[in-house]
Amino acid sequence: MADALLPVADAVARVTQDVEPTPTEIVPLGQALNRVLAEPLAARRTQPPFDVSAMDGYAVRAADVATLPARLTLIGAAPAGHAFGGTVGPNQTVRIFTGAPVPDGADAILLQEDAAVEADGRIRATEAVRPQQHIRAKGLDFREGEVLLPAGMRLGMRQLSLAAALNHGEVPVRARPRVAILATGDELVPPGSELGPNQITASNSFGIAALVEIMGGTAVDLGIIPDDRALLAAAIDRASASGADILVTLGGASVGEHDFVREVLVDRGMDLDFWKIAMRPGKPLMFGRLGPMRVLGLPGNPVSSLVCGLLFLKPLIQSLLGLPITDETEVAELGAAVRANDKRQDYIRASLVDMPDGRHIATPLPRQDSSMLSTFAQALCLIVRPPFAEAEAMGAPCRILRLP
Numbered sequence: 507m508a509d510a511l512l513p514v515a516d517a518v519a520r521v522t523q524d525v526e527p528t529p530t531e532i533v534p535l536g537q538a539l540n541r542v543l544a545e546p547l548a549a550r551r552t553q554p555p556f557d558v559s560a561m562d563g564y565a566v567r568a569a570d571v572a573t574l575p576a577r578l579t580l581i582g583a584a585p586a587g588h589a590f591g592g593t594v595g596p597n598q599t600v601r602i603f604t605g606a607p608v609p610d611g612a613d614a615i616l617l618q619e620d621a622a623v624e625a626d627g628r629i630r631a632t633e634a635v636r637p638q639q640h641i642r643a644k645g646l647d648f649r650e651g652e653v654l655l656p657a658g659m660r661l662g663m664r665q666l667s668l669a670a671a672l673n674h675g676e677v678p679v680r681a682r683p684r685v686a687i688l689a690t691g692d693e694l695v696p697p698g699s700e701l702g703p704n705q706i707t708a709s710n711s712f713g714i715a716a717l718v719e720i721m722g723g724t725a726v727d728l729g730i731i732p733d734d735r736a737l738l739a740a741a742i743d744r745a746s747a748s749g750a751d752i753l754v755t756l757g758g759a760s761v762g763e764h765d766f767v768r769e770v771l772v773d774r775g776m777d778l779d780f781w782k783i784a785m786r787p788g789k790p791l792m793f794g795r796l797g798p799m800r801v802l803g804l805p806g807n808p809v810s811s812l813v814c815g816l817l818f819l820k821p822l823i824q825s826l827l828g829l830p831i832t833d834e835t836e837v838a839e840l841g842a843a844v845r846a847n848d849k850r851q852d853y854i855r856a857s858l859v860d861m862p863d864g865r866h867i868a869t870p871l872p873r874q875d876s877s878m879l880s881t882f883a884q885a886l887c888l889i890v891r892p893p894f895a896e897a898e899a900m901g902a903p904c905r906i907l908r909l910p
């Protein structure tokens with residue numbers, strides 16, 4: 507029977523359809539790195555809160571120092587955090603430091619480097635000043651009530667500092683999507699084990715868990731389940747009971763006699779949405795819903811697993827975080843000729859050189875076997891070739907997806 511293979515874009519649309527963002531939770535700012543704002547953040551204060559000196563020097567009346575010579579009487583000091591209480595009168599000055607409020611009467615800062623202290627204690631300007639010189643006006647950065655961080659913003663280093671400057675000690679963010687990860691296969695043992703004769707190490711869970719964490723989710727490793735229907739059913743029930751938003755199964759997705767992940771999931775109540783897509787690597791991808799939990803069945807071949815994680819698990823997590831799903835492919839140039847493609851959208855592991863003239867050269871790596879993590883780790887991008895794309899010569903334009 508001919509396979510009915512779902513196109514990749516349709517599969518992404520079905521995986522992310524009707525996903526409700528996770529609830530809002532309030533977290534301390536110090537724990538909010540990489541979290542996604544659930545509500546906009548407005549300034550709770552004005553910055554700077556008053557006219558402030560941008561330099562260490564002397565607060566002066568610009569008219570007094572418009573031309574040289576100019577000598578001023580020192581009447582006080584204003585370090586940061588302390589205002590000078592009085593008013594600067596004609597030919598008077600106040601010692602001032604960066605970040606201190608500009609005293610009444612003053613309208614410019616004479617740089618320390620442009621001033622000399624005379625024997626009688628007076629201050630002699632060696633350079634003339636302009637009005638407002640080295641003064642940061644109140645509200646230069648932002649004003650109270652202004653929204654500077656919109657909902658849906660991911661909090662990176664710059665956004666966290668800005669949130670702190672706005673005077674938010676804690677922030678409303680989307681709860682981290684919880685992703686349960688379950689590896690299947692009699693041949694699998696954890697890395698670092700003493701390997702038996704027919705065993706390999708389970709590698710996929712690590713890459714998938716890393717992707718979950720990078721995206722701002724929480725990975726819950728449910729371990730390795732042997733090819734046993736009862737044990738698999740029990741593990742699926744544990745995943746359901748854990749309240750995970752997503753269950754990712756690894757392996758057992760194909761057609762062999764030991765590939766019964768789909769059957770057992772359906773038996774446990776999963777509503778199967780699709781199985782098998784027009785993609786290489788990753789044909790036997792499966793998706794369904796089990797109660798409130800989305801289930802992604804990733805193929806066991808390591809590269810297939812991780813590429814499917816990037817193409818389907820990543821947008822699913824983005825949807826749960828209320829983030830838009832965007833086309834992240836870019837235009838590049840083929841560094842070598844490629845053959846005509848068949849019915850499966852191809853994701854070719856490739857090197858990538860960003861040229862100084864702005865071109866990006868993507869060259870397929872020699873071995874494309876979906877079991878080869880060595881090639882995948884070496885690749886910098888995937889060349890995306892649509893179904894039935896024609897053969898292309900070196901130098902032809904192509905689309906690429908950069909790898910994280």
Ligand SMILES: Nc1nc2c(c(=O)[nH]1)N[C@H]1C(S)=C(S)[C@@H](COP(=O)(O)OP(=O)(O)OC[C@H]3O[C@@H](n4cnc5c(N)ncnc54)[C@H](O)[C@@H]3O)O[C@H]1N2
Nearest residue numbers: 689708709710756757758759760765789805806807808810
């Ligand atoms: N007759 C057919 N055979 C296969 C087809 C097909 O259409 N007809 N599809 C092939 C494709 S494409 C893929 S991809 C694989 C997917 O198979 P499964 O999802 O059932 O995965 P397994 O058979 O369990 O394992 C495949 C391979 O990957 C290794 N593996 C599995 N889990 C892990 C893990 N967590 N970490 C590291 N390596 C893992 C496993 O040992 C196998 O070598 O099916 C093809 N067959």
Ligand code: MOO
Nearest residue numbers: 787788789810876
């Ligand atoms: O398409 Mo499978 O995903 O080659 O290995």
